[in-house]
Amino acid sequence: MQTMEVYLDNSATTRPYPEVLKEMQRVMEEEYGNASSLHRRGSRAERILNSSRQVLAEVLGVKNSEIIFTSGGTESNNLAVQGIARRYRRRGNHLITTAIEHSSILEPFKQLEKEGFEVTYLMPDSTGVISPQKVAEALTPRTVLVSIMHVNNEVGSIQPIAQISAILKAQNPGIIFHVDAVQSFSKLPVAPEEQGIDALSLSAHKFHGPKGVGVLYLREGILLEPLFWGGGHEKGLRPGTENTPAASGMALAARLSFSRRKEKIQQLGSFKKKLISSVEAEHPWARLNGPRGEEGAPHIFNISFPGLKGEIILHALEEHSIYVSTGSACHSNSKEPSHVLKALNLDEESLAGAVRFSLSFLNTEEEIDYAITRINSVISGLKKFHKVTT
Numbered sequence: 001m002q003t004m005e006v007y008l009d010n011s012a013t014t015r016p017y018p019e020v021l022k023e024m025q026r027v028m029e030e031e032y033g034n035a036s037s038l039h040r041r042g043s044r045a046e047r048i049l050n051s052s053r054q055v056l057a058e059v060l061g062v063k064n065s066e067i068i069f070t071s072g073g074t075e076s077n078n079l080a081v082q083g084i085a086r087r088y089r090r091r092g093n094h095l096i097t098t099a100i101e102h103s104s105i106l107e108p109f110k111q112l113e114k115e116g117f118e119v120t121y122l123m124p125d126s127t128g129v130i131s132p133q134k135v136a137e138a139l140t141p142r143t144v145l146v147s148i149m150h151v152n153n154e155v156g157s158i159q160p161i162a163q164i165s166a167i168l169k170a171q172n173p174g175i176i177f178h179v180d181a182v183q184s185f186s187k188l189p190v191a192p193e194e195q196g197i198d199a200l201s202l203s204a205h206k207f208h209g210p211k212g213v214g215v216l217y218l219r220e221g222i223l224l225e226p227l228f229w230g231g232g233h234e235k236g237l238r239p240g241t242e243n244t245p246a247a248s249g250m251a252l253a254a255r256l257s258f259s260r261r262k263e264k265i266q267q268l269g270s271f272k273k274k275l276i277s278s279v280e281a282e283h284p285w286a287r288l289n290g291p292r293g294e295e296g297a298p299h300i301f302n303i304s305f306p307g308l309k310g311e312i313i314l315h316a317l318e319e320h321s322i323y324v325s326t327g328s329a330c331h332s333n334s335k336e337p338s339h340v341l342k343a344l345n346l347d348e349e350s351l352a353g354a355v356r357f358s359l360s361f362l363n364t365e366e367e368i369d370y371a372i373t374r375i376n377s378v379i380s381g382l383k384k385f386h387k388v389t390t
């Protein structure tokens with residue numbers, strides 16, 4: 001079998017669509033004006049920014065005025081969490097999130113704790129799901145903000161966000177609900193108004209757009225304190241000369257992903273099923289971490305090979321041009337086991353032997369078949385070498 005490259009680390013980042021690259025180059029070459037300038041070049045750049053905002057508003061089913069461009073998921077999360085908590089502090093100082101959020105949520109919450117806020121970190125069940133009941137039990141009359149991710153980036157668990165929102169709003173309609181939808185957009189329905197979401201983060205590079213651009217959806221009427229101070233860009237909530245090429249690239253990636261989603265989601269689901277069942281058939285001692293089947297997101301799954309090291313598997317697969325990540329994906333430089341897998345109560349060997357596979361709209365059946373053959377032979381080889389007994 002000839003070698004091909006199979007990129008299965010799409011939760012870390014995705015390959016941009018060729019159409020996106022072309023559009024961004026066109027904007028940089030032809031539409032380099034500053035969207036705030038009063039002359040014709042400025043108006044043309046402003047038009048690009050406005051139409052990009054409109055596309056993102058349309059795919060989310062919200063108003064143009066509710067879209068704030070940022071530098072990505074990390075900034076959107078920081079702006080939402082810190083900005084909302086500080087703006088509404090007089091109403092109360094209790095905040096709720098989960099123990100399995102991305103670090104761009106957990107770290108701002110830690111920062112807020114230093115400022116005197118009280119934060120409840122909810123624990124998931126053994127498949128990585130947060131129960132709405134737990135959210136209800138954690139609410140207090142002082143709760144001002146709840147932030148819960150839609151799809152977990154390490155194990156692919158899906159949080160019941162609409163149910164959680166209904167509980168929050170029934171208890172106190174003033175509680176603000178933020179959702180990190182960085183991993184779910186285009187793979188699962190994301191519709192803030194229908195799902196009762198007040199603030200929502202997106203990142204373009206997770207759906208074949210450019211790196212360094214994102215969106216914070218902020219429902220009309222919700223206020224926040226900015227993190228940066230400068231000009232009046234993005235209604236003064238996120239000052240800085242607008243990144244028009246990136247905004248146009250993000251809008252195009254969103255439009256293409258959104259229009260391709262029906263066919264592609266089905267395909268992702270069948271690729272995921274095929275990969276998991278083939279690996280489990282060959283290696284029944286392997287353990288799937290997180291949800292099984294359609295309970296999980298169609299593009300992310302995590303498998304432990306107890307007795308082996310995730311990092312060794314990663315590099316052995318790399319030899320065959322197959323790219324995956326270890327359990328601690330977003331902190332790949334850290335030797336600490338993943339906080340998400342720890343929250344799922346994995347034993348030490350399963351923590352050390354975890355590998356995350358994440359698919360995208362650009363993977364093909366041929367790639368999946370190649371990956372299955374190589375993954376199974378690499379695991380068998382390592383198992384023999386490390387004398388793993390199962």
Ligand SMILES: Cc1ncc(COP(=O)(O)O)c(C=O)c1O
Pocket residue numbers: 011012071072073074075077102104149151152153180182183203204212214330
């Ligand atoms: C769930 C989640 N939230 C936020 C982020 C951060 O997004 P960005 O890389 O655009 O800063 C990531 C990136 O891995 C993520 O997986």
